[in-house]
Structure formats: C-alpha cells, structure tokens
Amino acid sequence: MTTFPFLFIVLRFYTLMFPVKIFLKLLRGDDMEIQTLVRSDKKLTPENVREFLKENYPEKYKLIENWEELQGEFDVQKLGGNEYLVIYRIPEKEFEKELGIFQSVEEAMGAFLSTALEHGWEEVPKNYVIYHADFVEGGNKLIAAIKTEEGISTYDQLKLEEMMKKMVRYPRVVVYSSDVLTYIKDIYPDVQSKAYVIAREIAKETGSAPELEELGKIYGVDTSTLEGKLELIEKLLQNPVKLPGGKEVNLKPYWYPLEA
Incomplete structure (x- = not known):
C-alpha cells in the first residue's frame, strides 16, 4: 500500500x-x-x-x-x-x-x-435504510422517520442528528423524492451520494413521476402517516412498479451504482 x-x-x-x-x-x-x-x-x-x-x-x-x-x-x-x-x-x-x-x-x-x-x-449496498419526512402543524415542525430491519423510528427536528447516526450505518438511503434530502444535508452531507431516489428512476423511464400519495391509492396503502409512506416506499422497490393509468415500469435495483 x-x-x-x-x-x-x-x-x-x-x-x-x-x-x-x-x-x-x-x-x-x-x-x-x-x-x-x-x-x-x-x-x-x-x-x-x-x-x-x-x-x-x-x-x-x-x-x-x-x-x-x-x-x-x-x-x-x-x-x-x-x-x-x-x-x-x-x-x-x-x-x-x-x-x-x-x-x-x-x-x-x-x-x-x-x-x-x-x-x-x-x-456494494447489501442493505438499506428508507427515509421520509413531512412538515406538520402548519408547516412549522418537521417530523422525520426511517425504516430499517429493526422497524420504524420517528424523530422530531431536534433529534435529526440521532437519526443520522443510525442512517450512516447503511450504504444506501432509499427515498421517494429528493426533496426530503435537503432537510438533513447539513448534518449528513454524504446523504446525496448514497440516495436511491425512486421518483427520479421513474422519471428516467417515463418522463415524469406521480406524487407518492397517488401511488398510495394504486397500492392501497394509507399515506396519511409517515409509517404508511415508508411502507409504500419499500413496496416500490419491487418490480414492476405500478403507475397511474394501469402502466407499469421496471426500475434498476437499489444496489446498482447510482450513476447507472
């Protein structure tokens, strides 16, 4: 060496x-x-x-x-x-x-x-963490959640660093939209380089991606909670991905190089 x-x-x-x-x-x-x-x-x-x-x-x-x-x-x-x-x-x-x-x-x-x-x-990503976040109370408070093999954990905006310490253990961060990455990029700068963004992959194949809530209706998943959104995001890792209008699309696996 x-x-x-x-x-x-x-x-x-x-x-x-x-x-x-x-x-x-x-x-x-x-x-x-x-x-x-x-x-x-x-x-x-x-x-x-x-x-x-x-x-x-x-x-x-x-x-x-x-x-x-x-x-x-x-x-x-x-x-x-x-x-x-x-x-x-x-x-x-x-x-x-x-x-x-x-x-x-x-x-x-x-x-x-x-x-x-x-x-x-x-x-080579052998596992992943699923991450999502929403603003509540009229947009004044951020609540974030992650899903791992240990289950789902939620965090308020004062405990995002605690969440980050769990996320760094995983080589791949799965999200639906890249918007949620901006909420944690200051405390976790590397998250952008580890993120598999499902909406981005859908858009590569079809030109655009529907809202997560719209996909929730197709999959029969309640997206009114963070827990529901995390469950749906994990379902979207399984091909084929169902889209509005009865369409389906196959996405590259989360473990492929992100530049692929």
Whole structure:
C-alpha cells in the first residue's frame, strides 16, 4: 500500500465526523465488496477487466494499483447497451496484511473504503435504510422517520442528528423524492451520494413521476402517516412498479451504482 499518509488523513476525517463504532460496524465480519459503472464497446470479463480499467479508467484503476498487495477478484455484469457493472471483492483476511500500518483489520478496511470512494468506487449496498419526512402543524415542525430491519423510528427536528447516526450505518438511503434530502444535508452531507431516489428512476423511464400519495391509492396503502409512506416506499422497490393509468415500469435495483 503506497499512499498511507493520504489514507490516514481520510480515515481520520471519517472517524472524527462519525463515531468509530458506527463507521466500522459494517466492516466487521464480511469481505470487502466495491463496485463501479464502466462503459465498453468490447465484451468485458473478469479476466480482461483489470487491463481495461488500467487503459480506460486510470483513476478507478489507481485504487487497485495503490493497494496491490491485497488479492481480490473481479466480477462483471452487463447492464445493457455498453454499460457494465464491475465488482471487486477482497476477502477480509487479506486486510491482515495491513496490520503493520493500521491497528486493526477494521481500520484497514475503513481506509480502503474511504479511498475507494475518492476513486469513483462505492461499497456494494447489501442493505438499506428508507427515509421520509413531512412538515406538520402548519408547516412549522418537521417530523422525520426511517425504516430499517429493526422497524420504524420517528424523530422530531431536534433529534435529526440521532437519526443520522443510525442512517450512516447503511450504504444506501432509499427515498421517494429528493426533496426530503435537503432537510438533513447539513448534518449528513454524504446523504446525496448514497440516495436511491425512486421518483427520479421513474422519471428516467417515463418522463415524469406521480406524487407518492397517488401511488398510495394504486397500492392501497394509507399515506396519511409517515409509517404508511415508508411502507409504500419499500413496496416500490419491487418490480414492476405500478403507475397511474394501469402502466407499469421496471426500475434498476437499489444496489446498482447510482450513476447507472
């Protein structure tokens, strides 16, 4: 690993911004998997993608080069047209090679992931948090809610930081509209880069997206509460998505690179 001073600074930024236990929680007990989107007119395979990245995406390849002592493997999936999803997997035990530099495997994995983000990669999302927010009391009070595998939690505007500390554990934030991201971007600047926006994906396919409440009527879900809206948003992750007029659309999975 040839960029230790830079990596150390990046890791310190992350651990100062968020509690160490929260930042490293996702990195315990699993292999490291990162992904990126590339475009190629020739067929890409796990065997030729390394050389392809070196020649055509030098910034993305630099990550692999700088951490060359870590032995990983590539997987390639064709998405459509000339787009390919490139996944790079590194066994957790490989990071034991970095224990002469970092205090733990978790710290080494954290530094690697931080650098990967800088070079155009992202962690493969294996789970997600659903987020929505509404103004109540005549628009004077913000109430937000998230849904995870632990259930639904609600927060008033004075406890948004508490909510954020839970959200940062997840590599993907699922929302219906990007509007709700503006309510928390000051305390969670990275949320924009992690957000899978369903309305945006619908609009890519159809030109526009209906209001969430309109979809609630189609799905038979009560959207008068935050809990109902969160339940509906999760249903919209399942293809095909039902639209007004009897139309249906298939959206890309939440775990695809957001640039896809």
